[in-house]
Amino acid sequence: MDYGRDINVIRYDGNLKKVQETKGYYDPLQYPVLFPFGTHGWDINTTNCNGRRVSCRAYYSYMLQIRPNDQSMLLNAGQLLQQYVVDNYVKIESGRLRWIKEHQSDIRSELYQGLHDALHVGETNAENIGKRTILPSSFIGSRRDMTQRYEDGMAIVLNGAKPDIFLTMTCNPSWSEITSELLPFQTPQDRPDLITRIFSSKFEKLKDDVINKGVLGKVKSYMYVTEFQKRGLPHVHMLLVLESNDKLRDPKDYDSMVRAEIPKLECEPQLHEAVVRHMIHGPCGIINRKFPCMKDGHCKKRYPKQFLDETRQGTDSYPEYRRRFDESVSLGKDRSVDNRWVVPNNDVESNLTNMLLKDLNELLNLHGKKIDDYDLPSLPPNTIDRGAVPSIIQEELAIDIPNEDIESIAKLNNDQMIAFNTIMNVIVQKHSGVFFGDGPGGTCKTFLYRTLMASLRSRGEIVLATASSGIAATLLPGGRTAHSRFKIPIDIQPSSICGIEKQKDLENLIRVAAAIIWDEAPMTNKNCLEALDRSLQDICSNNAPFDGKVLIMGGGGISSSSSCCKKRY
Known part of the structure; x- marks a missing residue:
């Protein structure tokens, strides 16, 4: 029998017994703290009240549901909950792979692509073409899935236009919807189920505002990718292609969407606090020559910027945002900043395609991989900082x-x-x-x-x-x-x-x-x-x-x- 995972239990006689993750007694054996009474978990014969079989995904979704007046042991398990979620998601993925393997004995992978090439060179025997194991594009994360998504994205760009807006939405663990649902002594990191549900709900609202209501302009086409930071919080990168009448064409259009100034405290107190806390570059330069942006004694991001009374088109076709001379804002007893140090609210200074590739590469770097390891375009040389300390060492x-x-x-x-x-x-x-x-x-x-x-x-x-x-x-x-x-x-x-x-x-x-x-x-x-x-x-x-x-x-x-x-x- 094919055991997907090597799980051993010591019998009373001292011998080892292999346990399949598809057996109901796997959960209480693996998590005795969560199931102290030996309650059986999911197995392939689990049924609902109507006698229909329950899938592995449906069963564990049921287990993770939040119910009023129900003191769930799982939702109070802290880091053990995280291990339980990851373990059973692997079980779900293993089941999908097992199903694919069992239903493709007569299928060859080159029937998906490349068959015409084989026939062209004179190969007419199907037994000599391809390999038996196929991971179809319906399996999320497979090579065909990633290639298909990439080709879909490129088709949108080629048949429409280059993206106009690079929009990023990040998850804030301090959202009131999250903090109000936390149990005593819990942190947001203890509830990945809660974070993903609330983030998904908020993202659907954002999509409705941007795509259907057109708050940034009428959207012709769009694409997005959902990623997870190292600490487990999700974020979304979205590319928007606007209709020709709503495209950003002159400095006034840029100013209507992108700001590079510190908001007035008396007029916009919340935005002022957010910009001062999160959107100030540095300190670098003479103040701190060891800041990561410093190279050969200069800031690679070219901070501080120059004061400008109005936005203008730069020499490299990218806009130089309005940064009016104004009073400085104190960040403490030793430092004050002005508009020259503000990071624009929406980063449209860099080539959007390169930014997407850089973000993907940085995410892959967290797992010890690079974008070159996958069937994706390579990073242009001018976007790679050869002298930078590798992120794996910085971490x-x-x-x-x-x-x-x-x-x-x-x-x-x-x-x-x-x-x-x-x-x-x-x-x-x-x-x-x-x-x-x-x-x-x-x-x-x-x-x-x-x-x-x-x-x-x-x-x-x-x-x-x-x-x-x-x-x-x-x-x-x-x-x-x-x-x-x-x-x-x-x-x-x-x-x-x-x-x-x-x-x-x-x-x-x-x-x-x-x-x-x-x-x-x-x-x-x-x-x-x-x-x-x-x-x-x-x-x-x-x-x-x-x-x-x-x-x-x-x-x-x-x-x-x-x-x-x-x-x-």
């Missing part, structure tokens, strides 16, 4: 350091202090070393890891915090699973290597990292550790274990992984 440097972790050095016991000083001395002296913290649960291994990370990050060093499981990774600030961070193959073999490519951002991140922490290392296959060892030696041309990096592994109990590490390193 590591921007990880928040909890105050309690910084102050925890004084709370270390004698054994922990010896381990802390030993590891820190090796790192400070730029030596290599592999350390293994072996101890049962409750011996404060995670406390030691967090103290090490806080101490190193407070010095500006980068520490890669990983763990073998997602739950363990959440206990480490900035933590990720080892498979995700190092691109370890899922189907690991004794000769496997990680998917770390040379001259890529991930390789640069590993090069500058001062240390690597791998919690719960005994839980992983020893081939994973050996694959990482081979990969680091290869990309850095260093025969020392793990490229001479300081590697700190830990976990309770002895396994083949821990035994291998102790013997070899």
Whole structure:
């Protein structure tokens, strides 16, 4: 039988039993806290009151519904709710893939495209064309789906006109509709179900205003994409093509839609507060030469702009917005700003197509990928900042350091202090070393890891915090699973290597990292550790274990992984 996922349960006799996610007892086994009485979850035979089978998606939508006077255990589960939602969405997607696989035994992928090319070169035997597994365009996220969406967008532009407006709508977790529905002690991040529902409702209202009511002009055609930020909040990028009578043609049209000035406090207090808080560039220049926009002593965004009494057409065909000389606004005791530092409310200075590609590329970068990895147009060279610090490194440097972790050095016991000083001395002296913290649960291994990370990050060093499981990774600030961070193959073999490519951002991140922490290392296959060892030696041309990096592994109990590490390193 084909098991979609490797889920094991230890039987009373000590043997392992594989459990399918399509069985009703999967949920109570995987989430005993949420289902303490062993309540069965969805399985393929689940039916409703009319005897009709219930789909996996319908069942979990039912489970996540908000009901009056119902104290749902799920909706009070915090981060466990997030894991439950992700886990069961994967179950839904797995079911779709399983259905596709079971209903295409006689279908060839080249029947979708390329068959005429094969016939043209003389191939007449269908058995020699294509491959058996087809992921159709109806499967969201598949290559055919992405290609079809891209081609639809390009067809709109080619048959209509270039987009006139690039509109972005972001989710605000402080919306009253969200905060009023939160349960006690909850944050918006604890309720992804609530956020997505409210955002979807507001976006439908925005579409009605823009598309049907024409608040920005009569819309000829439009397209949009919904994305999710790293912290889980959705946002939408929308391209609008206006009818010829409503296109932006002169400075007055620009001024009617785009503003680059600080609103008067007495006239527009709410807008004034929003612009001052969110739409002020910098500080950069002489005030702060280390600001990300600074290059060769100058601001790449050309701030501060010059004062202008009226909007005019720039030399590069882009408008230069009106920025009248006015009194400065104080942002604190050390800084005041004027209209020269205001970021326009709607960014129409850049080429809209390039902006869309840049946004897509930045989103992909969050997952360690680039736009070149997909069937999408490449970024034009003039939109790529070659000298910029890779975003993957910026994210590591921007990880928040909890105050309690910084102050925890004084709370270390004698054994922990010896381990802390030993590891820190090796790192400070730029030596290599592999350390293994072996101890049962409750011996404060995670406390030691967090103290090490806080101490190193407070010095500006980068520490890669990983763990073998997602739950363990959440206990480490900035933590990720080892498979995700190092691109370890899922189907690991004794000769496997990680998917770390040379001259890529991930390789640069590993090069500058001062240390690597791998919690719960005994839980992983020893081939994973050996694959990482081979990969680091290869990309850095260093025969020392793990490229001479300081590697700190830990976990309770002895396994083949821990035994291998102790013997070899």
